[in-house]
Amino acid sequence: MEQYKQPQAGERITLQNGELTVPDHPIIPYIEGDGTGPDIWAAARRVLDASVEKAYGSKRKIEWFEIYAGEKAYNKFGEWLPKETLKAIEDYYVAIKGPLTTPVGGGIRSLNVALRQELDLFVCLRPVRYFNGVPSPVKRPEDVDMAIFRENSEDIYAGIEWEAESAEAQKVIQFLREEMGVQKIRFPETSGIGVKPVSKEGTERLVRAAIQYALDHGRKSVTLVHKGNIMKYTEGSFKNWGYDLASREFGDKVFTWRDYDEVKEKHGLEAANQAQKEAEEAGRIIVKDSIADAFLQQILTRPEEYDVIATLNLNGDYISDALAAQVGGIGIAPGANINFETGHAIFEATHGTAPKYAGMDKVNPGSILLSGVLMLEHLGWQEAADRIYHAMDQTISQKKVTYDFARLMEGATELKCSEFATQLIENL
Numbered sequence: 001m002e003q004y005k006q007p008q009a010g011e012r013i014t015l016q017n018g019e020l021t022v023p024d025h026p027i028i029p030y031i032e033g034d035g036t037g038p039d040i041w042a043a044a045r046r047v048l049d050a051s052v053e054k055a056y057g058s059k060r061k062i063e064w065f066e067i068y069a070g071e072k073a074y075n076k077f078g079e080w081l082p083k084e085t086l087k088a089i090e091d092y093y094v095a096i097k098g099p100l101t102t103p104v105g106g107g108i109r110s111l112n113v114a115l116r117q118e119l120d121l122f123v124c125l126r127p128v129r130y131f132n133g134v135p136s137p138v139k140r141p142e143d144v145d146m147a148i149f150r151e152n153s154e155d156i157y158a159g160i161e162w163e164a165e166s167a168e169a170q171k172v173i174q175f176l177r178e179e180m181g182v183q184k185i186r187f188p189e190t191s192g193i194g195v196k197p198v199s200k201e202g203t204e205r206l207v208r209a210a211i212q213y214a215l216d217h218g219r220k221s222v223t224l225v226h227k228g229n230i231m232k233y234t235e236g237s238f239k240n241w242g243y244d245l246a247s248r249e250f251g252d253k254v255f256t257w258r259d260y261d262e263v264k265e266k267h268g269l270e271a272a273n274q275a276q277k278e279a280e281e282a283g284r285i286i287v288k289d290s291i292a293d294a295f296l297q298q299i300l301t302r303p304e305e306y307d308v309i310a311t312l313n314l315n316g317d318y319i320s321d322a323l324a325a326q327v328g329g330i331g332i333a334p335g336a337n338i339n340f341e342t343g344h345a346i347f348e349a350t351h352g353t354a355p356k357y358a359g360m361d362k363v364n365p366g367s368i369l370l371s372g373v374l375m376l377e378h379l380g381w382q383e384a385a386d387r388i389y390h391a392m393d394q395t396i397s398q399k400k401v402t403y404d405f406a407r408l409m410e411g412a413t414e415l416k417c418s419e420f421a422t423q424l425i426e427n428l
C-alpha cells in the first residue's frame, strides 16, 4: 500500500472467533466514486462523523482512509481497480464506496461487480423501508418493509459472454449446435452469447444468510424469487436448493411451502392452512417462493405479504430499484455487500453515478448516507445509526429536501446536497 496514505491515528478492525472486533477509532477505507460520488460522499461523511460525535463524544471516531477505484484511480495511477484497493479492504474488513461508472456495450466491465466478486462478497443486502413524509407513487408506501438478499457472485453477472460475429461466439455456437444438439438458436450468424452459471454452493450460502437474518431480526418470511419456469436448471434449481437447505439446516425454525403442500396432499387444504397458521404463531419463518414477474406486480399490489427476499443477481438488481421507487426512489436506497463467512463488507449506494448531475451539489446523499448507517449498525454503533434515522425522519417531515423529493412534494424547500446534510446534522 505504498501509494496510499494510511491514517496515522486509529486502529484496524479485526475478526476474532468469527466476530468483528471494532476499536473506538476504527480505520475505515472509502472510495469516493465517480460522477456525483464526490458530492454525496462529502455530504454523507459529515453527517456520519457528526452523529458519531453526538452519540459518543470524543470516545469514538472513524478514521477515514481514502482508497481508489474508477476514474480517480485511473487518473492517479493508470489503473481502474488497483490491487492495493482490494488489499486495503481485505486488511481493514469494512469499507464504504460511492458509485462507479460502467460503460454500456463495451469498454471496461463493471468495477462495482468486480469488487464484489474479487472479495467474494456474496450477499448484496438492500433493506427497503419507508421514511415518514417521503413522496411515493403508491398509496401505502409504509407497507413496504423488505430486506433484499441479492446473490452477488454468479448468474449472468459472471460476465461470460461473447460478442455477435466474433470468432469466440461462432465457436461456442458451433459447439452448441454440433456437439450439444442445440437446434433453437434462431439467428446463429449474428447472435451474441452469454452464459449464466448458478451453483448449489452459491445458492445455499445466500439462502442460509437470508434465513439467518430473518431469524435474527424477528422477520416473518423469506421468499425465494426466481424465474424457474423458464430457466429450469439455474433459476429453478435456485428454488429447489433453497427449499432443501431451509428444511435441512433450519428444521423446525422454518415452515416451507413444500411442508404446506405435503400437509395439503395428505390432509387437505384446511389442514395445510391451519399448519401454516400455527407455524406463524409459533414464530417459525415461512419460506415461500414467487416467480419474478408475478413478484414484481405483487410488491406493488400486496407489499405487506413480503419480508426478506432471497434472489439471484439479475432479479435482485431489478427488484432493488423497483422497490426503492416505491418508498421514495433510489436517492435514499442503501446497500451492503457482505461475505457473512469472512466478515468483509463494502457498503454502497443502490444508485449509479447520475452523471448529468455530477459536480452540481444537487442530488440526494441519502442512499450513501443510509449505507453508512447500515455500516454503523454493522459495527455495533447503533446509537449513532439511530440518530441519523431520526434526523432523516425529522428533516423530511420539515419538507427540507433535495430536488428529487422537492419535485414531488407540495410546499417543499429544495436544498442542495450539502445543505441537506447540514440540515440533517441540525436534526441529529
Ligand SMILES: NC(=O)C1=CN([C@@H]2O[C@H](COP(=O)(O)OP(=O)(O)OC[C@H]3O[C@@H](n4cnc5c(N)ncnc54)[C@H](OP(=O)(O)O)[C@@H]3O)[C@@H](O)[C@H]2O)C=CC1
Residues within 6 Å of the ligand: 036, 040, 098, 099, 100, 101, 102, 103, 112, 329, 330, 331, 332, 348, 349, 350, 351, 352, 353, 354, 355, 363, 364, 365, 366, 367, 404
Ligand atoms: N453500484 C454502483 O456503483 C452503480 C453504478 N451504476 C453506474 O452508474 C452510471 C449511470 O447509470 P444510470 O443508469 O444513469 O443510473 P443512475 O442510478 O446513476 O441514475 C439514474 C437516475 O436515478 C436518479 N438518481 C440517481 N442517483 C440519485 C441521487 N443520489 N439522488 C436522486 N436521484 C438519483 C436520477 O433520476 P432523475 O433523472 O429522475 O433525476 C438519475 O438520472 C452507469 O455507468 C452505471 O453502470 C449504476 C448502478 C449502480
Ligand SMILES: O=C(O)CCC(=O)C(=O)O
Residues within 6 Å of the ligand: 100, 101, 102, 110, 111, 112, 113, 317, 350, 352
Ligand atoms: O456496476 C454497475 O455499473 C451497475 C451495478 C448495479 O446496477 C447495482 O449495483 O445495482
Ligand SMILES: [Mg+2]
Residues within 6 Å of the ligand: 317, 318, 321, 350
Ligand atoms: Mg442496479
